[in-house]
Amino acid sequence: MRVMAQVAMVMNLDKCIGCHTCSVTCKQAWTNRQGTEYVWFNNVETLPGQGYPRRWEDQERWKGGWERTRSGRLRLRAGGRLAKLGKLFANPDLPEISDYYQPWTYDYKNLTEAPAGEDLPTARPVSQLTGEPMDTVTWGPNWDDNLGGGPEHAPKDPVVERIRDKVGERIRFEFEQSFMFYLPRLCEHCLNPACVSSCPSGAMYKREEDGIVLVDQDRCRGWRMCVTGCPYKKVYFNHATGKAEKCTFCFPRIEVGMPTVCSETCVGRMRYLGVMLYDADKVAEAASVEDEHDLYPAQLECFLDPHDPQVAAAARAAGLTEEWLDAARRSPVYDLIATYQVALPLHPEYRTMPMVWYVPPLSPVVDAVAATGRDGEDAGNLFGAIDALRIPVEYLAEILTAGDAYPVEAVLRRMAAMRAYMRRINLGEERDEVIAKAVGLTGAEMEDMFRLLAIAKQEDRFVVPSAARADAEELAGSHPLPADGVDAGCPVADAAAGPGSRVLLNLSPARRTS
Amino acid sequence: MDLLLFGVLPYVSVALLVAGTVWRGRYDRFGWTTHSSQLHESRLLRIGSPLFHFGMLFVVLGHVVGLLVPMSWTDAVGLGDHAYHLLAVSTGAVAGAAAAAGVGILLWRRLRVPAVRRSTLRSDHLMYTVLLGAIVLGLTATVLNSTGQNGGYNYREGISPWFRSLFTLSPDYALMQGAPLAFKLHILFGFTLFALIPYSRLVHMLSAPLAYLVRPYVVYRRRDPRLTANRPPKRGWERVS
Structure with a gap:
């Protein structure tokens, strides 16, 4: 390993x-x-x-x-x-x-500099590559x-x-x-x-x-x-x-424990960042399995369970710090990929073992059920629709599981069950373990999964260990404040740090430290 | 004059080549690239570029053989003068014509495709002029020579020994006296081109990626904090002691 x-x-x-x-x-x-x-x-x-x-x-x-x-x-x-x-x-x-x-801009100057005339001046599109006006913008x-x-x-x-x-x-x-x-x-x-x-x-x-x-x-x-x-x-x-x-x-943000710009600014809060541990020895074998449908399960098998003491020992031996191990255990990404198995890779058939995964959308199914006038949040209706609706499921399977509809259906069922299960709670009805059991989860797991998918806060969505934190502190340590505390010239120094203490870098990691 | 052109200039050119390469390697690795324009235009490039590059590879090979292999060696293996020239001119003509056609297509493309024209570098103007000049002069000299217009001049008795004498640091520039003008000009353009290599897009030829054939597919690298932490301060940025 x-x-x-x-x-x-x-x-x-x-x-x-x-x-x-x-x-x-x-x-x-x-x-x-x-x-x-x-x-x-x-x-x-x-x-x-x-x-x-x-x-x-x-x-x-x-x-x-x-x-x-x-x-x-x-x-x-x-x-x-x-x-x-x-x-x-x-x-x-x-x-x-x-x-x-063809990237383009507009000839804005013409709006203000065109000579007075009968016609309203316009800003024509101009190609940014050739500098020539484009008669028609045909794609963008x-x-x-x-x-x-x-x-x-x-x-x-x-x-x-x-x-x-x-x-x-x-x-x-x-x-x-x-x-x-x-x-x-x-x-x-x-x-x-x-x-x-x-x-x-x-x-x-x-x-x-x-x-x-x-x-x-x-x-x-x-x-x-x-x-x-x-x-x-x-x-x-x-x-x-x-x-x-x-x-x-x-990477400059990831190194100090901050989420990527795309993740941080996501309005729908639909991105999750975290550490995955994997067995590098298994990658080549997993990427070359014969049947394309086996690529997704093969990649799943490359991932290591960070809660396993043997894995932790091997990780330490490989030089991973406790901070990284801790982050791996709290990784929301690991939970979505491996624990709840609701995330799938994009086009595994390319055999590159991609590491940005997707929870497939249930909305096309819900919309289709609702369009027939039935209850789009009822577990039975949704399960039936997932089985019956070939087009959205086939399409999702083509992009997420090399065309194998089964794992996509399994994920959609889990999402549908969560929807139905949580609706009962929101309506003040009793928790229905049968719904959870139908997709192989317990009610408590269902609620955990719901929390992660629906209401997770920033510190739950982004668990990024800071590779550079240790480096940065080491660097800062080489430049201690003088004993009299007069030198306050360092712009990143924490004012609270007293004389003689090490300069603390103002890197506020957006993550929970539970 | 011959001393200057054929005794000094070659060394100046090589010195510029070496110095420029060292400068690029140390201070401007970011500028070390093919500056490919294939993103802008692919159709013409796919004809012109392989024609030019493969043609040039054979042209260079031909020059190496023609200039470095002494006549006595080919005589020794029984290759007569006539047979040698038949071989050299026929293969050379194909390679030279391919390179010339290729550079013609590439030049036309560079001038006529607006996005490519706009992405032309300043160094390209000089480089293309010299490159085109060298190719045209080389072809002219070959054609003149093989049609007997030069009065049966044998470059293997004049130019080749002179070229080899460059390596012994005792350039025998007197050997160039009898050479026809087209050859002389071709040589001057050639050495100018050598000097331009590190200062133009031609620099990419110095990084032919042959190591790709033997390295493992996936490259891993470790970010070493000690490298950044212990890097010696840049000149002028030393700490107060």
Whole structure:
């Protein structure tokens, strides 16, 4: 057993209201620069829809992620090492700017500087890449937001196409007959990252301490194989600097125990951050299981139970501090993924072992039941609907469990049971253990799960140990206040700290210390 | 004049190459990149870029053979002068034509695709001029030479020994006296191009990622707090003692 720690994220899709606050705050923090105009480390897609870049899930075209060879080994879908070097001069599997969108601004100056005339001056859209006016803006970020243009755009969603071919059923996109939900996406910080494996320069790496995947900007040479390698298309090419850039998981914040910007600013409070311990020796085997449907359970088996004393001992031996172990035990992410098993990975069939997981939305099912005039919160009605409604369940299965509907149904049943169970409590009725038992939980567990999913406070949602806290204090310790206490020049010094004491950094971790 | 151009200039060029590479490696690793513009335009690049790059690889290989292998060696293995030139010109012509066609497509693309044109670096103007000049002059010299317009000049008796004499630090620049003008100009453009390598996007050729063939797929790195804590203070930022 080789214990490694990963800071992971879970998103509860039922609570995503599609407000794009995460995307906007992320962009303000990280990609509001020249060269990254088109780059969104975090974006929110309306599903069904083509996503960003368009049709990113079409791996026949983009060749992202890994595939299993007949001999049972993993191979990069875009080709092995030699093939990669052969494609160095022109990467045939690289999205162009038109696959994202042409970034533009407006000629605002014209509004104030146009000569007086009969017509009202306008601010024409101007491409940020060519500087030339754009006659028509034909695509942009979230062009198909809320199924806008759905009948035209959504049938081109690769998942919709796959379901049509597989189940033979067409998804309707007339607004009142369709279903939709939001999918916020960022880098998955995979356990078996295909981008890192694709980088010819060795500039990309996974951090040993917290599993965050980063690009060393000084070592990147702009070969752009990582953009192809990432099946989620979450590595971007900065066209101004000629270097690859990606979501950093806000590592400067994570290091001091703060949540990522997208998590902190989430209006729906649907993001959870926490530590997952995993057995690094099992990853390669789990990523190369034969049946794609086994990938989700195989990844579950890589995770280690932090409450297990043997795991704790192995973790200490691997150099994990007590702070990290403690965080792993209180990890909301571990609870959602392993304890309650309501979170699922995004596209496990890419075999990268992603570490941003999702609680599938029950709302399409509830809406469908309510539309028939029945009680959308009754456990029996919901269970029946989960069995009967193929389209939303199949769709969720295609994106979360490689097409295996069973685990998705199990999660939805658990969520439906929680809804019905908690409604009785809210209405002052008696607790109905039968509902909880139907999904293999106790009433108390049900209430715990409800608390975590519905009303968890910031300190419950974000349990982030601070990698740098120890470093920072060590650094601060090398600069003690003088004995007379006159030198108060250090801007980060805590005023309460008396003379001769160590300077305390004003890092307020947003977490519970119970 | 020959002393200056063929006795001194090569060393100046190599000195600039080495100094520039050291400077890039120490102070401007962030600028060390291909500056790829494939994001803006892919269709033309996918034709032009492999043509140019693979063509150039063979052109460089041809230059290495032609300049470094003495005539006596090929004579010794029984390869006659005529057969040698037939071989060199035929393979060289294919590679040279590929490189020239490739750079032509890339240049056209750079000038005509608005986003690519706008992302052109300042250093590109000089670099492209010199690169194009070197290629065109090289092809011209080869064509003139193999059609007998140079009065049967054999570069393996003039240029090649001169080039090899550069390595012994006693440049025999007198050997260049009889060389035709096209060859002389080609050499001057070539050495200018060498000097430009570390200061332009050409620098990417110095980081050909061959290590990728042997390294493990997933790279792990540890953030070492001691590295940041014990880093010596930067010049001018030392603590008061």
